[in-house]
Amino acid sequence: MAKTAMPEEKVEPSYLEVSTNKYKKGILSWILSVDHKRIGIMYLFSMMAFFTVAVFFGFLIRLELIAPGRTIIDAQTYNQLFTLHGIIMIFLFIIPGLPAVFGNFFLPIMIGAKDVIFPRLNLMSWYMFVFGGLFAVASMLLPGGSADTGWMFYVPYSVRTNTNVLPALIAAFILGFSSILTGLNFITTIHRMRHPDMSWFKMPLFVWSLYATAWIQVLATPIIGITLALVGIERVLGVGIFDPALGGDPVLYQHLFWIYSHPAVYIMILPAMGVVSEIIPVFSRRSIFGYKFIAFSSLAIAFFGSLVWAHHMFTAGMSDTAQFVFSFITYVVSIPSAIKVFNWLSTMYKGSIKLDPPFLYVMSFIVQFSIGGFTGLMLGALSLNIHLQDTSFVVAHFHYVMFGGTGFGIFAAMHYWLPKMFGRMYNLKVATWAWGIVTVGYNALYMPMFIMGYLGMPRRYYDYLPQFQPYHVASTIGSWILIIGLIIMFTNLWIGMRKGPKTSMNPWGGETLEWKIQTPPILENFREVPDIHAGPYDYSKYETKKETTK
């Protein structure tokens, strides 16, 4: 009776079939559900909707820049588009991308728990996420035009412009609150809900990275909350706080903004590093190299990352001593990041590598993240920073880290975990092709920006000198290739999750707890929690076998 593909007889209906409330089926059984897995899926779909919109805006920005002068949109629309592209990508896609979707779904499973510790708060975070998103949409659609300040809302312009800055500020504030509540929930869950046998150093590295991320979410986000609230209050009530006409100091605003927003980039990248640390051992069939170093480097990144914010403001006016200190700490923060990269590579060394799609995305991650990280060091050097500040070199740098790093981390996580979440497999061949197209398109899109930025192309400019056109054309063509790749990838995943062949409990051969339970998981995850005897990546059976055959 048991199918050969299914090592364990499927006896219980999955979380997709069992509702946690009185509505058995339909939308209400989802949007009122407190099950962490359903909430994770709801985040996934809402996030993808926003991602699609922001990709479309990015596409329009690139299309506009294919030739100097006006191409398809006017300058004001262009300013609004890059503002919205930034706000949506950052607050609605990359920050919630991994923690809220895959963290929600897999964090409790990975530590042997039934759910997060505050399930209703978890649902509330999702509602705040959606309301925040609605405010962002409102800022687009309301009369007056959407905000044109850039996602940084720098004063005094954000106080003076007549566009809908206020809804955008409220959106960012609510989304920040949602992020805080998720972080708070995760920290408490990791402290209190671990299975008794799941000691700290048996936790999968994805959990460690979520833990470090959650602390940044809790400790850094309130600063942006109050700062954006102050800008809103200043706009509406005319209270003098940052406006220089009333004695305020705009540079103080920039400090407060980056005190959050720099740590926020680690909110974005750390979970992706966690995903990479999960995927590499599985597809190399090797125990992870330097488990504790990877775990603690996450915490080190979280700590040092909180002390480097002013490197965004080297040209804004600061004392030389402050510049030196912030530049130095910026260099320090690269050490834990490099530790991770070296440990990943050492894990792969002499492994039996299987080039499945999740692993391919991880490969792209490592290369692109290293380029992004290295150019980050160039920008952190004071002398070079003066030359490169506010050029498209900066744009290329942070897209290499945020998209080439975190974005690809999210794609890797999708290819790795979606079969577990939906119990169906996508087409591996198509996925591999999509990976190739996405990677080529991605690099064609952003690599020219490094070059033209170095040559002097300013960021955020609507028009440019004709000498930059070849780079812009290359970049725009890259954006088309990238979008084609994304469409293939998401279509393949979508079809796979709906109609793909049913998958087994453990399609990739993972050793962490989520691979030892039914696919798709049952309502409270475990019938009984499996033995947690060794660390999370115990591939010693493969390793010893290999030695004996030699």
Next chain:
Amino acid sequence: MSSTEYAAAYPAHRDDYGSRMGMWLFLFTELILFGGLFIVYAVYRYMHQQEFHMAAQELNTTIGLTNTIALLTSSMTAAMSITAMQKGNVRFSKGLIWITIGFAFVFMVNKFFEWSAKIQHGIFPGSKDLLAKPNGEILYFGLYYVMTGLHTLHVIIGVIFFLFILRQIKQGKIHSTRYVRLENSALYWHLVDLIWIFLFPLFYLIH
């Protein structure tokens, strides 16, 4: 599965220690929220020392002191209500919560009169009288309204928490062996008190 069946099949996880931990984390975020304002205050005070000094003399220390005493006492009654609940004295506990809420109203009424006096003197954001003053004083009163206003918002939220607690005591959801929600509300209330203890000297006492 109906909701009652669900509740029977999957009993809710109870972890009072975890709940308190979550509350403490939330209080951290509140402290950092106000911390941002304290940074702004510190920077502007450093930039405009003389003008902050002049502006601070416009505030009425007596009202500030009365409010400080009201909040400190209410923190005590909030703490006492927990002990009363632990000892099973539900009526006394409820009485103490009502007294706490009473003090909160004393605070807010005082604040109301204080603000309306200021507004009558033409000191409010965007007013002609205020804009005629030097920049440092504009910043001082801007921060005064924002910081005490945000704090008063927290007082109101604290009162709402306590009203929910009273309702849940009535429903029997909070009793002598299950009172973590009361504890958490009291923790929140102590935070409101604590922040005021910093606001009071910053605005009223340092001249």
